[in-house]
Amino acid sequence: MAATEQEILEGLGKIINEITGIPATDVTPEKNFVDDLDIDSLSMVEIAVAAQDEFGVEIPDDQLKNLKTVKDVLTFIQN
Amino acid sequence: MRIPDIAPGAKVLALGHYQPSNVVTNDDLAKTMETNDEWIQSRVGIKERRVAGPAESVEDMATQAGGKALAASGLSAADIDLVIVATCTLETQIPNAAAVVAHRLGIRSPGAFDVNAACAGFCFALGVASSAIRAGSAKNVLVIGAEKLSQWIDWTDRSTAVIFADGAGAAVVGPSDKPGIGPVVWGSSGDKSDAIIINDRHDSLHQEGQTVFRWATTALHPVAKEACERAGVDPSELAAFVPHQANLRIIEAIARKLGADQAVVGRDIVTAGNTSAASIPLALSRMLERGEVRSGELALILGFGAGLTYAGQVIEIP
Numbered sequence: 001m002a003a004t005e006q007e008i009l010e011g012l013g014k015i016i017n018e019i020t021g022i023p024a025t026d027v028t029p030e031k032n033f034v035d036d037l038d039i040d041s042l043s044m045v046e047i048a049v050a051a052q053d054e055f056g057v058e059i060p061d062d063q064l065k066n067l068k069t070v071k072d073v074l075t076f077i078q079n
Numbered sequence: 080m081r082i083p084d085i086a087p088g089a090k091v092l093a094l095g096h097y098q099p100s101n102v103v104t105n106d107d108l109a110k111t112m113e114t115n116d117e118w119i120q121s122r123v124g125i126k127e128r129r130v131a132g133p134a135e136s137v138e139d140m141a142t143q144a145g146g147k148a149l150a151a152s153g154l155s156a157a158d159i160d161l162v163i164v165a166t167c168t169l170e171t172q173i174p175n176a177a178a179v180v181a182h183r184l185g186i187r188s189p190g191a192f193d194v195n196a197a198c199a200g201f202c203f204a205l206g207v208a209s210s211a212i213r214a215g216s217a218k219n220v221l222v223i224g225a226e227k228l229s230q231w232i233d234w235t236d237r238s239t240a241v242i243f244a245d246g247a248g249a250a251v252v253g254p255s256d257k258p259g260i261g262p263v264v265w266g267s268s269g270d271k272s273d274a275i276i277i278n279d280r281h282d283s284l285h286q287e288g289q290t291v292f293r294w295a296t297t298a299l300h301p302v303a304k305e306a307c308e309r310a311g312v313d314p315s316e317l318a319a320f321v322p323h324q325a326n327l328r329i330i331e332a333i334a335r336k337l338g339a340d341q342a343v344v345g346r347d348i349v350t351a352g353n354t355s356a357a358s359i360p361l362a363l364s365r366m367l368e369r370g371e372v373r374s375g376e377l378a379l380i381l382g383f384g385a386g387l388t389y390a391g392q393v394i395e396i397p
Binding site: 040041042045046048056058061064065 | 121122193287288289290292293296326328332
């Protein structure tokens with residue numbers, strides 16, 4: 001069975017915490033990676049690579065730049 | 080037909096390096112472009128870099144570094160019969176740098192050619208030098224990595240201007256009874272040739288930062304491990320890991336995945352910037368000078384860059 005949105009959010013929170021040190025509880029759907037979480041473009045690549053390992057969904061660089069919020073990533077992974 | 084007695088091994092006999100005297104700090108760059116010290120340090124790990132003057136060429140820097148390595152080796156110019164310069168930033172296509180540098184160092188009529196494998200060039204050249212010695216094609220080889228990136232950079236483009244720098248590093252390689260240079264593991268990914276590119280002679284260097292970062296942090300640690308395996312060296316036996324000084328975050332990611340926890344990791348980029356093919360011999364020579372590594376210890380070197388190209392091998396530190 002595919003992971004629920006809540007499970008993906010928790011997994012993503014853990015990944016972002018490991019890569020950037022940002023508390024996983026701060027990773028909520030409405031947050032913008034750049035403006036709210038201050039995550040830079042290289043950390044986004046690390047997050048995408050870790051998310052691929054965790055959820056089995058590849059996020060290519062040309063797609064990555066369109067994923068502005070946590071919700072965008074949740075939707076991308078689910079679809 | 081016959082071939083000469085083949086040397087059982089080759090090793091690095093000595094290292095040397097040269098940096099231009101002009102230090103450019105992050106604050107200096109912040110005066111001319113939209114950037115700052117914190118931004119640069121957090122993204123690429125560089126505090127300052129060296130930039131050559133208008134009159135200082137790749138060949139000038141290569142000659143300086145090569146001369147120092149030659150002096151440190153105890154050999155004379157007459158002992159060198161092959162000179163290889165790894166570079167991708169010459170001002171013109173001909174003549175090659177190797178013949179010019181050899182002449183300036185008083186090395187008479189050696190084999191002389193340049194290698195362009197961008198930032199991986201030194202490891203490619205060292206692999207060729209080692210093979211040439213072991214095959215009897217050369218006795219002692221001067222291998223130099225030298226770059227003047229500053230003349231191929233758009234100094235208004237903060238995505239590249241903060242990263243690249245100038246400098247040179249060199250190694251004298253000679254025969255030895257036991258191997259001092261492990262088998263080179265080399266390869267390329269031409270499908271990503273657009274990721275780091277200078278389009279024509281009037282263009283500047285462009286880099287797709289995220290593509291290169293993703294590739295470097297996911298595709299290269301297996302190459303590092305394979306270079307160890309081919310040399311029969313466990314990563315735990317490495318005293319040093321000196322990858323191309325591309326970006327501190329890339330360096331640390333590869334080091335973490337290599338798992339050589341006890342090894343000193345080359346972080347020369349902090350004060351030298353990214354000097355492409357020069358970065359590995361420059362870093363290693365400076366680490367030896369500072370006493371961070373010692374003669375006889377094993378180091379893994381790993382070059383990677385435009386092409387995309389990559390090459391690495393285990394070497395004994397001279």
